Amino acid sequence: MSDFITVREVGLRDGLQLVPFHVDTDTKLAWLEAEADAGVSAFEVTSFVSRKAMPQFADAELVAARAAALPGISAAALALNGRGAERALEAGVGMLVFVISASQAHSKGNAGRSADQALAEFAEIMTQVRACAPERRPRVLAGVATAFGCTLEGAIDPARVRALMSAMAELGPDEMALADTVGYANPAQVKTLCREVKADIGHLSLGLHLHDTRGLALVNVVAGLEAGVTAFDAALGGLGGCPFAPGASGNVATEDLVYLLHTLGLRTGIHLPKLLKVRERLAEWLPGVELHGAVGRAGIPAHQVAEMEPY
Amino acid sequence: MSDFITVREVGLRDGLQLVPFHVDTDTKLAWLEAEADAGVSAFEVTSFVSRKAMPQFADAELVAARAAALPGISAAALALNGRGAERALEAGVGMLVFVISASQAHSKGNAGRSADQALAEFAEIMTQVRACAPERRPRVLAGVATAFGCTLEGAIDPARVRALMSAMAELGPDEMALADTVGYANPAQVKTLCREVKADIGHLSLGLHLHDTRGLALVNVVAGLEAGVTAFDAALGGLGGCPFAPGASGNVATEDLVYLLHTLGLRTGIHLPKLLKVRERLAEWLPGVELHGAVGRAGIPAHQVAEMEPY
Numbered sequence: 001m002s003d004f005i006t007v008r009e010v011g012l013r014d015g016l017q018l019v020p021f022h023v024d025t026d027t028k029l030a031w032l033e034a035e036a037d038a039g040v041s042a043f044e045v046t047s048f049v050s051r052k053a054m055p056q057f058a059d060a061e062l063v064a065a066r067a068a069a070l071p072g073i074s075a076a077a078l079a080l081n082g083r084g085a086e087r088a089l090e091a092g093v094g095m096l097v098f099v100i101s102a103s104q105a106h107s108k109g110n111a112g113r114s115a116d117q118a119l120a121e122f123a124e125i126m127t128q129v130r131a132c133a134p135e136r137r138p139r140v141l142a143g144v145a146t147a148f149g150c151t152l153e154g155a156i157d158p159a160r161v162r163a164l165m166s167a168m169a170e171l172g173p174d175e176m177a178l179a180d181t182v183g184y185a186n187p188a189q190v191k192t193l194c195r196e197v198k199a200d201i202g203h204l205s206l207g208l209h210l211h212d213t214r215g216l217a218l219v220n221v222v223a224g225l226e227a228g229v230t231a232f233d234a235a236l237g238g239l240g241g242c243p244f245a246p247g248a249s250g251n252v253a254t255e256d257l258v259y260l261l262h263t264l265g266l267r268t269g270i271h272l273p274k275l276l277k278v279r280e281r282l283a284e285w286l287p288g289v290e291l292h293g294a295v296g297r298a299g300i301p302a303h304q305v306a307e308m309e310p311y
Numbered sequence: 312m313s314d315f316i317t318v319r320e321v322g323l324r325d326g327l328q329l330v331p332f333h334v335d336t337d338t339k340l341a342w343l344e345a346e347a348d349a350g351v352s353a354f355e356v357t358s359f360v361s362r363k364a365m366p367q368f369a370d371a372e373l374v375a376a377r378a379a380a381l382p383g384i385s386a387a388a389l390a391l392n393g394r395g396a397e398r399a400l401e402a403g404v405g406m407l408v409f410v411i412s413a414s415q416a417h418s419k420g421n422a423g424r425s426a427d428q429a430l431a432e433f434a435e436i437m438t439q440v441r442a443c444a445p446e447r448r449p450r451v452l453a454g455v456a457t458a459f460g461c462t463l464e465g466a467i468d469p470a471r472v473r474a475l476m477s478a479m480a481e482l483g484p485d486e487m488a489l490a491d492t493v494g495y496a497n498p499a500q501v502k503t504l505c506r507e508v509k510a511d512i513g514h515l516s517l518g519l520h521l522h523d524t525r526g527l528a529l530v531n532v533v534a535g536l537e538a539g540v541t542a543f544d545a546a547l548g549g550l551g552g553c554p555f556a557p558g559a560s561g562n563v564a565t566e567d568l569v570y571l572l573h574t575l576g577l578r579t580g581i582h583l584p585k586l587l588k589v590r591e592r593l594a595e596w597l598p599g600v601e602l603h604g605a606v607g608r609a610g611i612p613a614h615q616v617a618e619m620e621p622y
Contacts, residue, residue: 154614184612186574187533214612215567215605216574218530222498249609256526263497263527294526298560301495301525303465 004267006231007257008042008207009035011282012063013078014251015239016056017047019289025059027285029066032075034281035236038274039310040254042074043067044097044233048084064091076141080111081118085125089132095139096129098122099179100168102161103150106181110145119167126171142168143177143209147193149184158193162200169201176204177231180220183213183249187223194227207231210252212238212292217252218260225264232257236275237282238292253293255279259300262308272300272308315578317542318568319353319518320346322593323374324389325562326550327367328358330600336370338596340377343386345592346547349585350621351565353385354378355408355544359395375402387452391422392429396436400443406450407440409433410490411479413472414461417492421456430478437482453484454520458504460495469504473511480512487515488542491531494524494560498534505538518542521563523549523603528563529571536575543568547586548593549603564604566590570611573619583611583619 012028032043045067046060057063060077067075076095079085088096100118101107107115122142129140146153147161165176178197180190190208198206208224210217210232221232238253258270272295279296283289300308323339343354356378357371371388378386379402387406390396399407411429412418418426433453440451457464458472476487489508491501501519509517519535521528521543532543549564569581583606590607594600611619 149612149614151612154612183609184615186571188575213605213609214570215529215564216571218526219533219571222530222533253526259525260497260527260530264499294524298494298524301460301462301465303460304495 005261006042007040007254007268007270008044008231008233009040009236009254010044010233010251011235011239013044013047015235018241019286022056025062028063031285032067034278036070036073038278039270041072041269044076044078047078048087049080061091064093068092068094082121082124089128092136093138095141097141098125099143099145100164101145102156102164103146103153105152106146106150115164122168123171140173141175141177142173143179145179145181147178148180148189151182161193162196165197166200169204176201177207177209179209180211183211185220186216187219190220190223191227194224194229198228205230209233211249212252213249218256221257221260237279237296250292255295256293259295271310273305316572317353318351318565318579318581319355319542319544320351320547320565321355321544321562322546322550324355324358326546329552330597333367336373339374342596343378345589347381347384349589350581352383352580355387355389358389359398360391372402375404379403379405393432393435400439403447404449406452408452409436410454410456411475412456413467413475414457414464416463417457417461426475433479434482451484452486452488453479454488454490456490456492458489459491459500462493473507476508477511480515487512488518488520490520491522494522496531497527498530501531501534502538505535505540509539516541520544522560523563524560529567532568532571548590548607561603566606567604570606582621584616
């Protein structure tokens with residue numbers, strides 16, 4: 001197993017969903033560039049959803065284009081349906097993220113269609129992706145949301161999650177992920193399901209998208225690592241939450257995730273002291289928005305600063 | 312390995328250290344009884360320290376005596392020196408907790424003496440304990456504080472912690488524990504040190520006292536479980552902090568610890584929904600004091616309530 005773990009900053013997408021005011025494009029790009037300068041190399045930068053439903057992402061095309069022009073980073077964008085994926089392809093995104101919710105109720109609320117309809121759409125999207133000229137062909141990250149439970153439906157059958165992941169895997173994405181959209185996952189569940197899905201999807205890398213609603217996000221990260229997960233989504237300052245999943249709260253905080261991974265001797269390429277400086281700027285960019293996470297408040301223990309640098 | 316884990320509520324001791332007003336004896340006992348009713352069976356109920364230095368514990372004798380009269384619980388009291396231990400023995404505590412700090416600077420600040428002086432005192436205390444009439448002889452829990460680092464000294468040599476634990480173990484305590492007094496511990500460190508100490512101290516059970524300063528408390532719980540730790544201190548609402556350890560913040564929240572343990576299929580004897588009700592009362596008993604922890608804010612997922620009941 002490689003000791004490099006991909007930390008994917010999703011604050012610009014998941015984190016901005018619940019911020020109650022519009023954040024302008026220049027601020028988004030300043031945030032992106034500051035984190036890239038701290039060594040973060042993977043981002044979800046925007047969401048191609050209805051501009052009317054989520055005006056926060058009305059500038060998706062612009063953000064995607066400007067992010068694609070930055071060297072040395074992977075800039076992904078989320079799409080929840082075929083129309084969104086089309087817009088993302090036209091905008092020339094480097095990575096397209098397509099997510100199907102295992103919960104029927106959440107799927108209807110979040111994407112306006114059933115999981116089966118979404119799967120059919122994903123097949124069409126993959127056809128379009130393969131039709132792209134090689135230099136404009138994005139990588140594809142396919143994932144299942146509400147994979148560990150849903151506030152609307154309660155428990156989610158793991159067999160259903162595995163079937164959806166396997167069906168998506170057959171359509172040829174480059175990477176896959178499971179999302180604990182509402183923060184219901186526990187470590188026993190994460191270890192079991194991730195091991196099973198890893199066995200099902202074979203060579204494809206598996207990531208986790210975790211929310212810290214019940215304090216278990218970092219425990220679930222460790223469970224995921226033990227099951228062979230090599231990529232984790234996180235949001236600076238623990239921002240985030242799904243507007244269509246009642247009771248969902250913030251993503252695991254990027255700074256806490258990096259601190260944990262470094263104490264475990266894993267590499268992320270991220271300079272944690274610099275990342276904490278970006279968190280301070282984030283507090284200025286998002287006035288009045290409560291930031292979460294423990295390391296941002298407590299700081300790095302003085303004797304550990306060296307091991308938290310480029311790693 | 313047994314699947315029963317001891318959750319020791321230390322809020323009445325560690326949690327009250329930083330509460331900026333006096334909590335009266337009746338309120339302390341009401342808190343104790345309410346948690347006992349929710350199934351918590353192990354408590355640290357007070358601290359026999361100088362009444363002048365910590366007026367919060369001026370009623371230590373009264374709290375210890377009233378707690379000792381409650382059926383079905385283990386009521387422990389902390390002592391940091393021989394004088395405190397004498398008072399605890401006179402008060403007839405059921406369990407005496409004696410802690411030596413591995414950090415010289417913290418030892419001087421917290422207990423007014425070096426670790427070597429404290430070790431000599433502990434030997435005298437054990438002589439006194441053995442001299443007690445059997446029906447008045449308390450169990451003894453011996454521990455090392457700042458075992459994973461110290462805000463004043465930085466890194467702490469694990470060899471020093473092991474030597475202190477072994478020296479205390481030879482003096483015949485009933486149980487032992489390691490304390491991350493300032494929240495510096497990481498899971499790799501916890502797993503290694505706990506395994507080494509377990510090998511050193513043989514048959515004695517090992518507990519952990521963890522603070523959540525950098526968000527790693529629950530991750531460290533899992534690391535401890537994997538190393539054979541069978542008891543964990545916690546404080547309802549994540550209260551706590553050491554007045555002589557700058558930058559220390561709250562203990563791991565009892566409710567979050569119980570939630571984690573139950574999701575792992577471990578038993579604690581605690582009824583989590585009832586415990587969350589006690590947390591609501593705690594907020595009334597301690598007006599203006601900020602409570603921490605995720606499960607208290609987010610609640611138990613509806614489909615998991617049954618598995619969070621007497622377990």
